[in-house]
Amino acid sequence: GAGVSQSPSNKVTEKGKDVELRCDPISGHTALYWYRQRLGQGLEFLIYFQGNSAPDKSGLPSDRFSAERTGESVSTLTIQRTQQEDSAVYLCASSQRSGNTIYFGEGSWLTVV
Amino acid sequence: AQSVTQPDIHITVSEGASLELRCNYSYGATPYLFWYVQSPGQGLQLLLKYFSGDTLVQGIKGFEAEFKRSQSSFNLRKPSVHWSDAAEYFCAVGGPESASKIIFGSGTRLSIRP
Incomplete structure (x- = not known):
């Protein structure tokens, strides 16, 4: 596709439930990353x-x-038995090969209540 | 292990003033270095990157960065900031090896004083 596509864009789930987040990378990109970004924080490599x-x-x-x-x-990306501290934006990125420029999706906003 | 340090959490500069955001990295071989910008409510956009060659790299929006191997630094600069530059800036390090991943710093938030 034209860009990295992530779904769902927003997800609210109850504590203890499992969630599954999906990432469709740019076609031909061999490298794929998942990062987590909590509110006001940096990107945490997953x-x-x-x-x-x-x-x-x-x-x-x-x-x-x-x-x-x-x-x-x-x-x-699957998170089992979600906890409130899992609330964050989960960002997927892809690149043509390792170490090269990575292109990000819009992210999946996860809120655990 | 590879790592990135951005020592300044928050910087405020006046519109029209010059800017320098600091980035120090740790990497065992020749690094690939990146600066990304994240505007409020927006995704991450690549500003510039260094893979090899000229150590002064030019990016979009008038930004530049200089790779200094001796100081393990890759500081981002802009001669004159605009109010639209207010955003979060992230430095990142990777490498050419197939096992090399890209690690980000904790970010520097830039505010612009009118």
Whole structure:
């Protein structure tokens, strides 16, 4: 597609529920990132996919967080048993290859009540 | 491990004044360096990037940045700021290696005094 597409754009969920966030990267981009941005904070690295290599999961904050990517296409970020501190914007980005310029989606705003 | 430090959380400058936002990085090899801007309610936009070559890079909106390897710095500058430059600015570091991810600093919020 023309840009990185994320859905849903907004999600309000009850504490304890599971949520799934989707990212559709720019076509042909082999690298895909997930970041978290809490209100008024910086970008916190979560996970990085590069082609068929094992993903770098070093930024995932707990085992409630997981992500998958099928080939070089869509990725889903799953948060299980959501907590209020999970409330944030979840940003997906992609690039043609590792280390190159990354292009961001508009983000998925998650509110846990 | 790679990291980025933006020591200034918030900076206020007068419209028309010059600007310098600081960025220090830690990376084991030759870094790729980026500056992104996030305006209120907007997404992240790339201002400029350094991969190799000339250490002074020009970006959009009149911004420039200088890579100084000896100081592990990549400071962002603009000779004369405009009110529309008020935003959050993020420095980021990555690298050419396939395992290299892009890590962001905590950001500097820029306010413009009329």
